[in-house]
Structure formats: C-alpha cells, structure tokens
Amino acid sequence: MNLDFTPEDEAFREEVRTFLKEKLPKRLSDKVRTGQHLTKADMEEWHAILNERGWLANHWPVEWGGTGWSVMQRFIFETETAIFHAPRIVPFGLSMLAPVLIKYGTEEQCRHYLPRILDGTDWWCQGYSEPGAGSDLASLKTQAVREGDHYIVNGQKTWTTLGQHADWIFCLVRTSSEGKRQEGISFLLIDMKSPGIEVRPIKLLDGDYEVNEVFFTDVKVPVTNLVGEENQGWTYAKYLLTYERTNIAGVGASMELLDRLKDVARTTMRGGKPLAEDPFYAARLAKLEIDLENMKTTNLRVLDAAGAGHAPVAESSMLKIRGTEIRQEINDLMRRAAGRYAQPFVAEALEEGFNGEPVGPEWANPVASQYFNNRKLSIFGGSNEVQREIITKAVLGL
Amino acid sequence: MDFSIGEDRQMLVDTLSRYLADKADWKAREAALESEAGFDKDMWAGMAELGILGALFGEEAGGFGGSPFDIGVVFGEVGRGLPTGPFLATLLAGKLLEAAGDSETLGNVIAGASIATFAHHPAVGADGSVAPQATASGAGDSWTLSGAKGVVDYLGSADIVVVTAETGNGLGAFLVETGAAGVSVRDYPLVDGGAAGELTLDNAPARLLTGDSAAIDAALASGVVATAWEAAAVMEVLRDQTLEYLRTRKQFGIPIGKFQALQHRMATVALEIEQARSAAINAAANFDKGAAQRDRFGAAAMYTVGKVGRLVAEEAIQMHGGIGMTWELPLSHYAKRLTMLGHVMGDEDEHLARFIELGAQETNRAA
Ligand SMILES: Cc1cc2nc3c(=O)[nH]c(=O)nc-3n(C[C@H](O)[C@H](O)[C@H](O)COP(=O)(O)OP(=O)(O)OC[C@H]3O[C@@H](n4cnc5c(N)ncnc54)[C@H](O)[C@@H]3O)c2cc1C
Numbered sequence: 199m200n201l202d203f204t205p206e207d208e209a210f211r212e213e214v215r216t217f218l219k220e221k222l223p224k225r226l227s228d229k230v231r232t233g234q235h236l237t238k239a240d241m242e243e244w245h246a247i248l249n250e251r252g253w254l255a256n257h258w259p260v261e262w263g264g265t266g267w268s269v270m271q272r273f274i275f276e277t278e279t280a281i282f283h284a285p286r287i288v289p290f291g292l293s294m295l296a297p298v299l300i301k302y303g304t305e306e307q308c309r310h311y312l313p314r315i316l317d318g319t320d321w322w323c324q325g326y327s328e329p330g331a332g333s334d335l336a337s338l339k340t341q342a343v344r345e346g347d348h349y350i351v352n353g354q355k356t357w358t359t360l361g362q363h364a365d366w367i368f369c370l371v372r373t374s375s376e377g378k379r380q381e382g383i384s385f386l387l388i389d390m391k392s393p394g395i396e397v398r399p400i401k402l403l404d405g406d407y408e409v410n411e412v413f414f415t416d417v418k419v420p421v422t423n424l425v426g427e428e429n430q431g432w433t434y435a436k437y438l439l440t441y442e443r444t445n446i447a448g449v450g451a452s453m454e455l456l457d458r459l460k461d462v463a464r465t466t467m468r469g470g471k472p473l474a475e476d477p478f479y480a481a482r483l484a485k486l487e488i489d490l491e492n493m494k495t496t497n498l499r500v501l502d503a504a505g506a507g508h509a510p511v512a513e514s515s516m517l518k519i520r521g522t523e524i525r526q527e528i529n530d531l532m533r534r535a536a537g538r539y540a541q542p543f544v545a546e547a548l549e550e551g552f553n554g555e556p557v558g559p560e561w562a563n564p565v566a567s568q569y570f571n572n573r574k575l576s577i578f579g580g581s582n583e584v585q586r587e588i589i590t591k592a593v594l595g596l
Numbered sequence: 597m598d599f600s601i602g603e604d605r606q607m608l609v610d611t612l613s614r615y616l617a618d619k620a621d622w623k624a625r626e627a628a629l630e631s632e633a634g635f636d637k638d639m640w641a642g643m644a645e646l647g648i649l650g651a652l653f654g655e656e657a658g659g660f661g662g663s664p665f666d667i668g669v670v671f672g673e674v675g676r677g678l679p680t681g682p683f684l685a686t687l688l689a690g691k692l693l694e695a696a697g698d699s700e701t702l703g704n705v706i707a708g709a710s711i712a713t714f715a716h717h718p719a720v721g722a723d724g725s726v727a728p729q730a731t732a733s734g735a736g737d738s739w740t741l742s743g744a745k746g747v748v749d750y751l752g753s754a755d756i757v758v759v760t761a762e763t764g765n766g767l768g769a770f771l772v773e774t775g776a777a778g779v780s781v782r783d784y785p786l787v788d789g790g791a792a793g794e795l796t797l798d799n800a801p802a803r804l805l806t807g808d809s810a811a812i813d814a815a816l817a818s819g820v821v822a823t824a825w826e827a828a829a830v831m832e833v834l835r836d837q838t839l840e841y842l843r844t845r846k847q848f849g850i851p852i853g854k855f856q857a858l859q860h861r862m863a864t865v866a867l868e869i870e871q872a873r874s875a876a877i878n879a880a881a882n883f884d885k886g887a888a889q890r891d892r893f894g895a896a897a898m899y900t901v902g903k904v905g906r907l908v909a910e911e912a913i914q915m916h917g918g919i920g921m922t923w924e925l926p927l928s929h930y931a932k933r934l935t936m937l938g939h940v941m942g943d944e945d946e947h948l949a950r951f952i953e954l955g956a957q958e959t960n961r962a963a
Contacts, residue, residue, distance in 0.1 A: 332917050334847035357918045402921050403928035404787075409918075465724040468946070478945035530906070533935075538747040539720060540939050543787035557784050557794065558746060560722040566787040570932060573913045574921055581917065583857055 201495065203270070211274050218282040221247050225550075227283035233564035235406070235548050236285055238363045242318050244285045249316055255292055262300060262312050269501045272445075280450030288360065291315040291322035295368050298385065298434050302426035311387075325355040325369035325388070325412060326435065333584050335370070336379040336432065340414060342371040342386055344421065349373075349386065351394075351417040357578070361397055361410035364390050370435055373428050385431035387423040394418075402574075404567040405545060439580065446514055446579075447497045447521030452490055455528045459483065462535045462561060473535055482534075486527050493520055512593040515585040522575035522582065529569040536562040543567055599877070605669050608661075612648055612670065616677030619643075622926060625789070628680050632783075633753045634791030635681035644708025652687050657694040658703045664880035667818055668825035675829030678929060680790035684940065685749040687822055688714035689758040691815035692769045696805035701756070701771065713754040714815070715795050719746035730761040730797060732770060732804075740778070740799040741770055751793030752783030758805065759797065760812055767809040770802035777801065788932040813887060817894050820941050821883060824876035824897035827905055827937040830930050831869045834912040837927050838862065841916055858915055865911050868904045875900035888954060895951040901937055902944025909934045 203211070226244055229236060248254040256272055258264030267275070287293070296315055299308050314320040331338040340353025351371060361367065367388050374382030390397070394417040399407045426434055463474035463483055473479045500513045533540045539558030546552050547563050556563060576582040590596045601609070619639045620628075628636040643649065651666050653659025661667075667687065674683050686705060689712035693702040704710040718727040730743025741761050748757065757772045774781060778800035783793040806812075842853030842862060852858060879897035882889050909931040913920035920927055938944060 327918070330846075332847060334849075337847075337849075401923035403913075403923055403932065405923065462724075467724065467726050469949075476945065476949075478948060482945075534943055534945070536939075537720075537943065538717060538939055541747060541786045541788070541936055542784050542792060544784050555782075556722050557782075558720045558722075559724045566932075566936070570787075570928075570935075571921075573910065574918075576914060577917055577921065581914075583855075586857065 201498070203274070207270055207274060210271050211278060214275055214278045215282075217251060217253075218278060218284060221251070222282055222284050223247075226285055229550060230283040230285055232561075233548065233568060234550060234552075237550075238321070238360075241285055241288050245287065245318055248287070249318070254287070255296065255312075255316060257293070258296060258312075259300065262296075262308065263316050269505045270498075273449075273498070273501055276445045277450030277453065280448075281454045283454070288321075290324050290359070290364075290368075291320060294324055294438050295322050298368075298425060298438050301437065302385075302430075302434050307387075307425065320365045321360075321363050323358050323361040323364035323367050323390075325358055325361075325367040327357045328354060329356050333581055335435075336383070338370055338372060338383065340369065340371050342373050342384060342419070344373070347421055349419045349421060349424075351386070351388065351414045351419055353414050355412040355414075356409075357400070358397075358410045358412050359408055361390075361412055362399060362407065366390055367412065368425075370431050373431075380432040382429055383431040383435070384428050385425040385434045386419055387425065388414075388417065388419050392417045392419065402571065404571045406567075406571070447493060447517040448525055449490070449494050449497050449521065452521070452524050452528060453494075455525070456487060456490060458561075459486075459528055459531055459535070462532065462559075466535050466537075466559065468537065479531075479534070482531055486524065486531065489520070489527075490524055493517075493524060496520070512589055515580075515588045515592075518579065519576075519582045519585050519589075525575055526569075526572055529565070529572045532561075532565040533569045536565050540566040601665060601669055605666065608648070608651055608666070609669050609673055611646060612643075612673040613676065615643060615646060615648070616673060616679055620677050620679035625678065625680070625929070629785075629789045632791075634750065634785055634789065635679070635753070637753075639679060640681050640711075641708045644706065647706075649686060649690075649706045649708070653690055653694050653702065653706065656699070657690075657697075658699045658706055659694075662694070664818065664821045664883035667822050668876065668880045671822040671826040672829040675826035675933075676833055678830075678833075678926070678933060682711055682713060682750040682753070684819060684822060685713035685754070686711075688716075688815050688819050689756070691818050692758045692805050692811060693771075695808075695811040695814070696769070698771075698805065705756075710755045711750065711753050712756045712758065713749050713751055715745035715748040715751070715757050715759045716812070716816070717746055719744035719794050719796075729767075730759060732761040732763045732768060732802065734802075737803070739770060739802045739804055741772060741797045741802045742778075742799055743797050745795040745797075747792045748795050749792050750790065751781050751795055752791055757795065759795070759802065761802075763804075763807055765807060767812055768807040769805045769812055769815075771805055772797065772800055772802045786936070788936040789929065810887065813891070816941070817883065817887075817890050820894040820898055821876070821879045823937055823941045824872075824879045824894075824901055827901040827934060828869070828873045828876045830934045830937065831872055831904065831908045834908050834927065834930050834934065835866060835869055837930070838865070838912045838915050845917075852915070861911060862915070865908055868907055872900050872904040888958065892951060892954040892958070895947040895954065898941055898947035899944050899951060902947070905934045905938045906944075 255263050256265045256267050260266040328338050342349040342351045367390055369386050369388055370383050371386050372382055373384040394415040396413040398411045400409045464472055466473045468476055539562040542557040544563055624636055650659040651661040651670050654662035690702055690705055705712045720726055727744040730741055732739050732741050734740055754774050759770050759772050760767050778798040780796045781793050785791050843851055845852050875897040878893045882893040913931055
C-alpha cells in the first residue's frame with residue numbers, strides 16, 4: 199500500500215494552487231474566511247472565473263464543457279479551493295441538474311440548458327421537498343396534469359435553497375397516483391417567471407434567509423420541459439442524489455476549518471493559559487483531528503473504488519454522516535473557544551463593507567450563528583438518520 | 597426529605613407564569629428582539645410592580661425570599677416563558693447590594709425604578725488578549741475604577757453597574773453609575789436575543805460595596821443556581837415540544853416517534869434531562885452548606901448544563917428536521933437559549949476542571 203499521490207496528481211495540485219493564487223479575488227476569499235455572507239453577484243463572479251479557465255463544470259464529460267478529471271483530481275481541486283477560501287460552487291445547476299440532463303435528457307435539452315448553466319444565464323434551484331414529504335420524499339403531492347402541450351402544476355415545494363435567486367427550478371411532481379408511489383413521479387423543469395409561482399422566504403434560526411417556500415397555482419409548463427419519461431422521475435432523482443459524492447464529506451473544508459480552529463486555540467486564553475493547553479479542550483481538538491485524519495483516508499478509499507467503477511452508494515452515506523458530524527464538531531469547538539463571546543452577535547458584521555469594531559476576538563462574531571446554522575448539515579441531503587437506514591439495509595443487510 | 601417547592605413558592609410560580617404567558621408571548625418576544633434594549637421595558641416594569649424581583653432577595657434587604665430555591669423557581673419560569681431581560685444581571689448585582697446592606701439602591705432595583713447589571717469578566721480584545729483585571733484606587737467614600745469588562749448583560753439599559761475590581765487587598769465590588777464621567781458603554785445584541793455590552797472605565801467614580809471577595813463568590817454561586825434551574829426548565833420545554841412533534845409528524849405513513857432509531861435517542865434525552873434537574877436541585881440544596889460544598893455542586897450543575905444542554909438542543913432540532921431550523925418555531929429559540937446558558941456562567945470544561953480542583957482540596961483537607 200502507498201498513500202502518496204502520484205507525481206501527476208501533485209503536479210495537478212500545483213497547477214490548481216497557482217491558479218488560485220492568481221485568480222481568486224482577495225475580496226471573495228476574505229469574505230469566505232471571515233464568514234461574511236456571499237451575495238448572488240459574488241457567487242456568479244467566482245463561477246465566471248472558473249468557467250473562463252474551463253474548470254467550472256469539472257465533473258461533466260469533456261464534450262459538454264467538462265474537464266475529464268479523474269475522481270482524485272476532483273478531490274484535489276475541492277480540497278485546494280477550500281484551503282484557499284474560495285467560495286463553494288453552487289451545486290444546483292452544475293452538480294445536480296446537469297448530470298441528470300446529460301444522462302436522461304434529450305440532446306436538445308442539453309444543448310439549450312448546459313451552456314446557460316456554464317455562463318451563468320440560468321440560476322437553478324432544487325424543488326424536491328414538500329411540507330409533507332421530507333425524508334419520505336416519495337409521498338410528494340405537487341401535481342402536474344397534462345393538458346395538450348402543457349402540464350398544469352399545482353402544489354407547494356419548501357426548503358428551496360437560494361430559490362430567491364433562481365431563474366429555474368427542477369421539480370419532482372406527481373403525474374400519476376396509480377401503482378407504487380415512486381412510479382408516479384416525473385422530473386420537470388419550470389421557469390420561475392411563469393405566472394402562478396410565488397416564492398416566500400423562510401427565516402432560519404440564525405436570522406438569515408437561504409431557504410424558501412415555492413407555491414404553484416395553475417402553472418403552465420410546456421411538455422418539452424419534461425426530463426426523460428413521464429413517471430420515471432424517481433429513478434433520475436435517485437441518480438442525482440448519489441451522483442455528487444466526491445465532495446460529500448467536505449474533507450477539504452474541514453481541514454481548512456481545523457487549521458483555523460487550532461490557531462484560535464493557540465491565541466485564546468482561558469484561565470491564564472492558551473486553550474490549546476487546556477487538557478479538556480486539547481482532548482476535544484485531538485479527537486476531532488484523529489477523526490478527520492481517518493475520514494480523509496476513508497474518503498480516498500471510496501474515491502479509489504469509485505475510480506475503479508464501483509458505485510459507492512452505501513459508502514457515500516458513511517461519508518455524509520461522518521463528514522457532517524466532523525463539520526458540526528468543528529463549529530461546536532469554535533463556539534466553545536469563544537467562551538462568553540459566543541453570545542454577542544452583530545449581524546451587520548457579516549455583510550461586506552462593515553467597518554465597525556469587532557466585539558471580542560475578531561473571529562468570534564459569527565461562530566455561534568454558524569454553529570446553529572450548520573445543524574442543517576445533518577438534516578438536508580438525506581438526514582443522517584436516513585443515511586443510517588441506508589447503511590443498515592444496503593451494507594449490513596439487517 | 598421533601599422535594600416539593602412548597603405552597604408559597606407555588607403561588608409565586610403561578611403568578612409569574614401567568615404574567616409571562618400574558619405579557620411575554622411570541623409577538624412580544626419578536627418586538628423585544630427588534631428593540632434596541634433587547635427586552636420589553638413595560639414587561640419588566642409590570643413584573644417589578646407584581647413584586648416578583650423581591651423573591652430573589654431576603655427580607656432584610658427589602659425582598660421576600662432570597663433562598664436558593666426561591667431563585668431557582670423564578671428562573672425556572674424565566675426558562676419556560678423565555679422572556680429576554682436583565683434577570684440574571686439583577687440577581688448578580690442585587691446579591692452584592694444585599695451583601696453590602698444597601699437596601700435603598702436594591703429597593704429601587706426591585707421596584708423596577710432602576711436597572712442594575714454586573715460587570716465581572718475582563719474584556720477580550722480583537723487579538724484575543726484579555727484585559728487586565730480592573731483596578732480600584734481610593735479609600736473610604738471616594739474611589740475610582742479603571743479597566744475594561746466584557747459581555748456585560750443589558751449594559752446599554754443599565755442605570756447602575758456593580759463592578760468587580762482589584763483593590764490591592766483582593767477583589768472588591770463597587771457601584772458605578774453608567775452616566776458618570778469616565779464610563780463608556782458599547783452595546784450589542786446577543787445571538788439568543790437580548791443585549792449586552794463592553795464596559796470601559798477610565799477613572800470612573802465608584803462607591804465600594806464590599807471588599808470581601810467571598811461575597812462576590814456567593815453572588816456568582818447564586819447565578820449558577822439560577823442558570824441551572826433556567827436550563828433545566830428550557831430542557832423540559834424542548835423535550836415536551838419534541839415529544840409532541842414525534843407523535844404528530846408523519847413520514848412513511850406513521851408518526852416519526854414510531855421509529856426506534858428516534859425512540860431510543862429520545863429516551864436518552866429524557867433521562868439526561870432528569871439528571872440535569874437533579875443537578876439543579878443539588879446546586880440549590882448545597883448552597884448554604886459552606887463555600888467548598890456549594891461551589892462543588894455548582895460546578896457539577898454547570899458541567900451538566902453544558903453537556904446535557906448540547907445534547908438536548910441538538911437532538912430537539914435534529915428530530916424536527918427542517919422545521920427545527922426555522923426562526924418561526926419557538927423551539928429554535930429555546931435551543932439557542934439553552935446552548936448559550938452553557939456559556940453565561942462558564943462552560944462545561946471550565947466547571948469540570950473546577951469540580952476536580954475542589955475535590956482535590958477536599959481530599960487534601962481530609963488527609
Ligand atoms: C437548510 C436546508 C436547506 C434545504 N434545501 C433543500 C433544497 O434546496 N431542496 C429540497 O428539495 N430540499 C431541501 N431541504 C430539505 C431537506 O432535504 C429535508 O429537510 C430533509 O429531507 C428532511 O425532511 P424533513 O425536514 O421533512 O424532516 P422529516 O422527514 O419530517 O424528519 C424529521 C426527523 O425524523 C427523522 N426520520 C424520518 N424518517 C425516519 C426513519 N425512517 N427512521 C429514523 N428517523 C427518521 C429524520 O431524520 C428527522 O430527524 C433543505 C433543508 C434544510 C434544513
């Protein structure tokens with residue numbers, strides 16, 4: 199066994215680093231580093247920079263503008279961009295919809311939509327969940343009834359991330375109530391500007407707005423916006439859910455955050471000595487680091503198997519569970535490090551251009567709200583309970 | 597043995613609980629969180645009018661209670677009703693006014709005519725540096741204080757601050773008026789609602805309340821009792837709300853509370869909350885049994901609040917799924933409050949270390 203990256207991979211890493219040093223705007227990396235909110239324009243700016251280099255859709259096939267990178271190269275790219283505090287690539291169009299279109303869409307749909315995703319013409323959001331259909335997604339009720347050349351859509355989606363920015367939404371809709379519930383679901387592309395769509399923001403516990411409710415009242419959708427076959431949407435949805443698995447553990451982001459946490463532990467004084475020397479805190483930090491080190495190799499093993507053609511359904515559930523737990527633990531240790539200064543929260547400091555004085559340690563202001571906000575990590579993308587169900591059944595055969 | 601809180605305290609609990617249900621409902625909370633003060637001043641005045649704040653202090657000081665269990669039940673209702681306001685600040689500052697025998701100043705606080713807060717922990721700077729302990733110079737009736745204190749509860753609304761400072765003869769407690777020369781205040785909101793501020797003193801005029809640092813320790817210990825009881829109540833609210841959700845939310849055609857994966861975790865949550873309730877009772881029951889025993893049980897309670905609080909807050913959100921993440925659901929506010937209660941009087945690790953240290957002292961004495 200040899201855990202070294204190949205010289206080619208190392209050369210690739212250098213190439214990515216050079217690119218990031220030259221092209222990642224400091225304004226953006228500063229915002230990411232300090233936990234400030236990224237605007238729609240910020241995210242689009244970073245997408246455009248990556249697109250210019252041809253690295254935006256790094257997992258698409260080359261013929262559609264992808265890079266042809268190996269899973270290992272993608273892992274390296276994701277890790278390095280996280281370490282350099284690049285904004286996260288918004289996944290809905292690029293990582294969720296595009297693979298489905300490429301696999302199940304028509305040539306025409308690909309020709310129309312994929313370039314618009316790349317150049318930022320269309321911002322997509324994901325319309326799966328409904329108030330009554332979360333973990334039990336197949337119970338979704340939003341209905342699409344065929345009338346001539348159109349579907350008429352009625353119903354409601356919820357938790358739609360960044361739907362407030364979206365031009366389009368890809369939806370799972372019910373086209374049949376016969377047979378198994380999974381067999382009456384279709385995958386539909388809906389223009390957010392259609393009459394009858396209403397978007398209502400949902401305020402989350404940290405006071406911020408990142409999710410929405412989307413209401414559909416007699417919304418007319420051309421039948422040409424159906425992806426694949428009617429009533430086969432469940433198959434496409436499942437494909438989508440397991441597709442983007444290289445980054446599911448977020449190892450790069452956790453490595454970067456752990457470094458920052460160690461800095462904080464070194465400079466934060468508690469009871470007259472640095473937190474890093476407090477035996478209880480040091481133990482928490484050490485356990486976290488061990489878990490992350492283990493996770494890195496677990497992740498690479500999964501990637502290696504995926505590179506060899508093995509579809510890592512159950513393994514990706516493991517990566518999702520532990521990856522999100524590690525992220526949440528980092529947030530927890532940040533909150534602890536802030537001590538009493540975890541309480542102050544100046545929301546304006548998370549917006550660009552804030553030039554007020556920080557309260558307490560300069561890193562402390564966002565940490566409690568980030569801790570609360572990242573409780574979402576174990577809820578969305580298939581809750582960690584649902585992931586454990588998958589492992590129990592698919593791997594352990596229980 | 598008697599685990600009942602007694603008739604008088606039950607009446608107090610009923611009065612406060614009715615008052616908060618009426619005056620501190622969800623709409624009032626939203627308005628309070630939006631306001632600059634971070635709390636509803638009318639609610640505060642009305643509560644003072646009912647005499648509730650007097651329950652935190654003894655008769656000699658103009659109150660009608662003041663025992664650790666009196667403090668406990670009041671803060672229990674504060675936990676359940678979740679109003680923002682200078683409850684803990686009033687207790688901590690008031691206990692030192694009480695110790696100093698300053699019943700006139702304390703009387704104004706109890707009557708709601710004056711808002712008091714307590715500034716103890718040195719401020720921390722942007723680079724993580726901790727300000728040196730504030731210093732007092734002077735003698736007799738004439739003192740001045742200099743120094744910087746951090747995260748002082750409701751400082752922006754306070755008329756008076758009880759400030760701890762080094763006298764050259766140990767830590768003393770002083771009374772400072774926020775309007776006095778040499779006092780500057782920087783106010784800000786808190787992540788779980790309410791407000792606090794950074795206090796800077798530059799030769800600010802002050803009156804010595806007590807030069808006995810044991811009185812400061814005792815005030816802090818009463819804050820520990822209050823926090824433990826408040827936290828236990830918040831946990832019980834979260835438990836009840838989560839149980840209700842487990843019974844009513846259906847996925848896969850059945851209530852999610854039928855999934856064993858959630859059932860066993862909920863059983864653990866319920867068990868741990870009983871432990872936290874016992875820790876709060878222990879802290880109150882040992883309050884008058886000497887400083888060493890008081891502080892050991894206090895540390896045990898704060899360790900438990902930190903540990904169990906995290907579990908309960910995280911599980912409550914997780915078991916609610918997406919809806920648990922929303923501002924609109926009171927549950928998320930209780931979860932945030934509970935988490936922050938693990939910070940206000942020092943965190944889990946700090947109190948675990950303190951518990952060990954106090955245990956070692958005990959053993960040394962015995963040997
Ligand atoms: C911030 C955020 C962003 C989101 N973004 C999107 C988005 O862009 N698009 C979209 O479509 N959706 C999105 N979601 C929705 C997300 O996918 C759902 O919240 C998730 O699937 C859980 O569904 P639910 O919230 O209805 O919880 P429920 O399914 O009601 O679950 C409640 C609790 O019960 C547990 N549970 C359920 N079934 C079982 C079982 N069989 N065994 C054990 N435990 C079980 C769950 O794990 C959870 O703890 C987002 C959610 C959040 C919080």
